[in-house]
Amino acid sequence: MVPQRIQRCPPLEGFEVIAHSSFSPPADGGRSRWSPHPGLVPDADEYDALLATIRRDYPEQAPAFVVSIFTGMRWSEQFQMKWSQVDFKRKVVHISETKDPKGRVITRNVPVNSVAFTAIQEQEQRVVHKPTDLVFPDAEWYCRFWFIPAMKSAGVDDYT
Numbered sequence: 001m002v003p004q005r006i007q008r009c010p011p012l013e014g015f016e017v018i019a020h021s022s023f024s025p026p027a028d029g030g031r032s033r034w035s036p037h038p039g040l041v042p043d044a045d046e047y048d049a050l051l052a053t054i055r056r057d058y059p060e061q062a063p064a065f066v067v068s069i070f071t072g073m074r075w076s077e078q079f080q081m082k083w084s085q086v087d088f089k090r091k092v093v094h095i096s097e098t099k100d101p102k103g104r105v106i107t108r109n110v111p112v113n114s115v116a117f118t119a120i121q122e123q124e125q126r127v128v129h130k131p132t133d134l135v136f137p138d139a140e141w142y143c144r145f146w147f148i149p150a151m152k153s154a155g156v157d158d159y160t
Contacts, residue, residue, distance in 0.1 A: 049155060051066065053154040058146040060138055062122075063119040063126070064079075065147075066116060067120060067123075069116075070112075071112060078135075080134070081134065083131050083133055093110040095109070123136065
């Protein structure tokens, strides 16, 4: 199955895939690290199958997967993110010292939709932490050890 292309919507309106209530594309307009093709994301059924498999087989990785899909943060941004960078009131993650497309170091705010926010809250309840601790301390930079088997188990083979 070929993933659906999506159009970028205004950031505050969120994103939706018509006729599917549990899935909405990421905040970055479709660039997901799980997809080898820029602008493509898993379709609703693939997302549901992957998430169910990850929750069953690798439950500690589920929040990282959800945040990845729904925020579009880079690996380095997501896995270096500290609790002090998460603004729970504004539902924003403050990313400092990231690079823009031209390679310049910038600071940016990543809006967090309700699905990603729930995953961050789930992670907050799951791990003991201080403001200087990583949000995803047990998420691996190299996700293939759990993601590839999860894809196979879920019957999704379009992503690497």
